[in-house]
Amino acid sequence: MNYLLEPWPWYASGFLIAIVLFLFFYFGRNFGVSTNLETLCTISGANKFSDYFKKDWKERDWALVFLIGLVIGGFIASNYLSNQVPIDLNPKTITELNELGFANAGNTIVPDELFDLKNVFTPKGILILLIAGICIGFGTRYAGGCTSGHAITGLSSLQLPSLIAVIGFFIGGLVMVWLIFPLLFS
Amino acid sequence: MKYLRFLLIGILFGIILTKSEAVSWYRIFEMFKFQSFHMYGIIGTAVLFSMCFMYFFKKGIIKNYLGNKILVKQKPKEYKRALIGGTIFGLGWALAGACPAPIFTLLGNGVVSILIVLLGSLIGTFIYGLLSNKLPK
Numbered sequence: 001m002n003y004l005l006e007p008w009p010w011y012a013s014g015f016l017i018a019i020v021l022f023l024f025f026y027f028g029r030n031f032g033v034s035t036n037l038e039t040l041c042t043i044s045g046a047n048k049f050s051d052y053f054k055k056d057w058k059e060r061d062w063a064l065v066f067l068i069g070l071v072i073g074g075f076i077a078s079n080y081l082s083n084q085v086p087i088d089l090n091p092k093t094i095t096e097l098n099e100l101g102f103a104n105a106g107n108t109i110v111p112d113e114l115f116d117l118k119n120v121f122t123p124k125g126i127l128i129l130l131i132a133g134i135c136i137g138f139g140t141r142y143a144g145g146c147t148s149g150h151a152i153t154g155l156s157s158l159q160l161p162s163l164i165a166v167i168g169f170f171i172g173g174l175v176m177v178w179l180i181f182p183l184l185f186s
Numbered sequence: 187m188k189y190l191r192f193l194l195i196g197i198l199f200g201i202i203l204t205k206s207e208a209v210s211w212y213r214i215f216e217m218f219k220f221q222s223f224h225m226y227g228i229i230g231t232a233v234l235f236s237m238c239f240m241y242f243f244k245k246g247i248i249k250n251y252l253g254n255k256i257l258v259k260q261k262p263k264e265y266k267r268a269l270i271g272g273t274i275f276g277l278g279w280a281l282a283g284a285c286p287a288p289i290f291t292l293l294g295n296g297v298v299s300i301l302i303v304l305l306g307s308l309i310g311t312f313i314y315g316l317l318s319n320k321l322p323k
Contacts, residue, residue: 007205007206007207008202008205008206010206010224010225010227010228010231011227011231012206013202013205013206013208013228013231013232014227014228014231014232014233014235015231015232015235016198016202017199017202017206017228017232018231018234018236018238019198020195020199020202021232021236021239022236022239022248023191023195024195025243025250025256026248026256027192027195027250027251028252030258030259033285033287034285036286037286037308038311040308040311041308041311041312041315044308046311046312046315049312049316050315050316050318052314052315052316052318053312053315061189062188062192063192065192065193066189066192066193066195066199067196068193068196069192069193069194069195069197069198069199069200070196070197070199070200070287070290071196071291071294072193072197072200072294073196073197073198073200073201073202073204073291074200074201074203074204074290074291074292074293074295075200075295075296076197076200076201076294077201077204077294078295078296081201081205082204087207087210087212089212089221089222090216090221090222092221093212093221093222096219097215106212109204109207109209109211109295110212110283110292110297111211111212114211114283114299115211115299115300116299117298117299120299120302126302128281129282129303130302130303130306130309131281132277132278132282132303132306133302133305133307133308133309134278134306134307134309134310134313135274135278135306136275136278136282136284136285136286136289136303136306136307136310137278137306137307137309137310137311137312137313138275138310138311138313139271139272139273139274139275139276139277139278140271140285140311141271141310141311141314141315142267142270142271142274142275142321143267143268143270143271143272143274144262144264144267144268144271145261146275146285146286147229147279147285147287148285148286148287149261150261151229152229152232152233152236153258154261155233155236156232156234156237156239156240157236157237157240157258158237158240159260160263160265161262161263161264161265161268162268164268164272165261165268165269165272167269167272168268168269168270168271168272168275168276169272169273169275169276170276171269171272171276172272172273172274172275172276172277172278172279173214173217173276173279173280174276174280175273175276176218176276176277176280177215177218177219178218178219180281
């Protein structure tokens with residue numbers, strides 16, 4: 001049982017993600033998560049403002065059940081399948097994060113500096129999370145997919161638009177971490 | 187329940203994302219800093235095994251649960267939107283340290299503030315919906 005409680009190695013995790021993709025296709029669906037953001041918008045009433053959201057969300061009700069599963073899975077893993085060891089980060093990463101003002105890097109799943117409620121409810125704190133979310137929502141819908149739809153489904157089925165999108169993911173990620181982080185934190 | 191299978195697939199995926207540490211902001215930072223192989227290993231292995239599945243789907247060796255051939259939806263050949271949209275998503279992915287699936291899984295991990303990222307992502311999706319006809323494809 002112990003190996004289940006340890007963090008899982010990358011090769012086991014990658015293989016299991018491919019199994020998830022297989023299960024999606026086996027049960028007659030495409031593997032992708034960001035389309036659900038659209039479905040959630042439609043349910044919230046976005047169809048009153050734009051034809052783009054005039055879709056029958058009931059055709060995607062199965063996917064909402066999947067989202068609930070994602071939440072439950074996170075709960076089970078963190079409460080029953082974890083021995084709470086720190087994340088085994090590169091020491092260089094920890095030093096660099098320290099210089100950016102992130103203490104105790106890897107001791108928690110996400111940094112308190114960004115996600116602890118007392119830091120979230122400051123103007124800077126709330127704007128960072130909100131703007132990050134806006135980029136995720138706008139970007140994935142414009143690109144037509146996220147890590148699951150483009151990086152995993154698209155690359156593995158050799159689709160050129162997905163390769164271009166993944167190159168975009170990295171341009172954005174590298175600009176954020178190498179150029180914007182030093183301005184934003186320090 | 188009609189969709190029990192999708193609940194279970196979601197639970198499985200949520201557990202994998204948590205146990206692989208792919209939900210961790212730190213792992214995403216480390217990836218974009220090229221300081222660890224971990225995330226590249228996960229995504230690389232996932233793509234490699236998925237390629238095998240895609241091959242079996244295409245050859246008809248693996249069929250779906252109804253016994254029909256599995257067809258993979260093709261993304262539209264629109265490269266500007268892939269690049270620009272992808273870049274904007276990349277900015278958000280690195281800043282929040284989460285892509286869409288981990289947003290939900292982090293909630294289960296007890297990271298309540300991720301709800302603000304979720305709210306932002308719905309606002310972003312809404313803005314895209316309003317502008318979708320006017321943006322370059």
